[in-house]
Amino acid sequence: MDGMMRSARPGRRGPGVGLFLRRWARNPLQMGSVVPSSPALGRRIARLSRWDGDTTVVELGAGTGAVSRALLAAGLPPERLVVVEIVPEMAAHLRDSLPGVHVVTGDAFDLPRLLPTGLRIGTVICGIPMVLLPLERQRRFVAAVEAVAPGSGFLLYSYCVTSPLPWKQLGLHARREAWTPLNLPPASVWRYRIA
Numbered sequence: 087m088d089g090m091m092r093s094a095r096p097g098r099r100g101p102g103v104g105l106f107l108r109r110w111a112r113n114p115l116q117m118g119s120v121v122p123s124s125p126a127l128g129r130r131i132a133r134l135s136r137w138d139g140d141t142t143v144v145e146l147g148a149g150t151g152a153v154s155r156a157l158l159a160a161g162l163p164p165e166r167l168v169v170v171e172i173v174p175e176m177a178a179h180l181r182d183s184l185p186g187v188h189v190v191t192g193d194a195f196d197l198p199r200l201l202p203t204g205l206r207i208g209t210v211i212c213g214i215p216m217v218l219l220p221l222e223r224q225r226r227f228v229a230a231v232e233a234v235a236p237g238s239g240f241l242l243y244s245y246c247v248t249s250p251l252p253w254k255q256l257g258l259h260a261r262r263e264a265w266t267p268l269n270l271p272p273a274s275v276w277r278y279r280i281a
């Protein structure tokens with residue numbers, strides 16, 4: 087298991103809008119949006135997520151934790167949520183604001199190295215802006231998810247009108263499962279599976 091995977095401590099931090107804006111100003115492509123996800127988008131993602139039995143939900147690019155909070159509010163036990171965030175400052179914020187949640191500081195494209203082997207995953211959720219990445223990077227992401235959650239695919243939320251991934255070229259099935267205008271910008275939730 088990666089040394090940086092630790093449970094979050096109880097903390098007092100707020101939703102982290104200022105932190106999000108600062109990170110967006112430094113690296114807009116990495117953040118993908120100007121503001122954190124809305125509670126409405128988080129609720130839609132939570133409704134589409136599964137954590138049957140003893141499975142875990144893995145959220146990639148958790149940012150300020152808006153989607154994580156919606157998952158917890160929907161009943162996911164914190165110890166069954168793993169969040170991965172590449173920006174150390176944001177990961178620290180997640181650790182402070184999401185007690186009991188496993189926070190991994192790292193690059194989601196290295197997922198097999200970051201997660202404990204044998205972790206049973208119910209749903210993988212991706213908030214990383216994928217649309218502008220080259221096809222080879224997108225392929226690598228699909229392979230990383232498939233390595234840790236064979237056959238389960240992933241949810242990807244996006245502000246694109248059409249699929250943010252070229253699913254046919256990536257050998258995926260794609261389905262838009264939800265859309266909400268109650269997000270800035272309005273967002274869709276796509277489900278992708280290996281075809």
Ligand SMILES: C[S@@+](CC[C@H](N)C(=O)[O-])C[C@H]1O[C@@H](n2cnc3c(N)ncnc32)[C@H](O)[C@@H]1O
Pocket residue numbers: 106116117118119121122123124146147148149150151152153170171172173176192193194195213214215
């Ligand atoms: C659209 S934002 C997430 C929004 C989040 N739902 C919120 O409300 O704060 C995308 C996040 O993905 C993170 N990210 C980008 N590339 C990443 C990568 N390769 N691995 C892990 N996290 C990444 C960014 O640092 C950012 O926090």
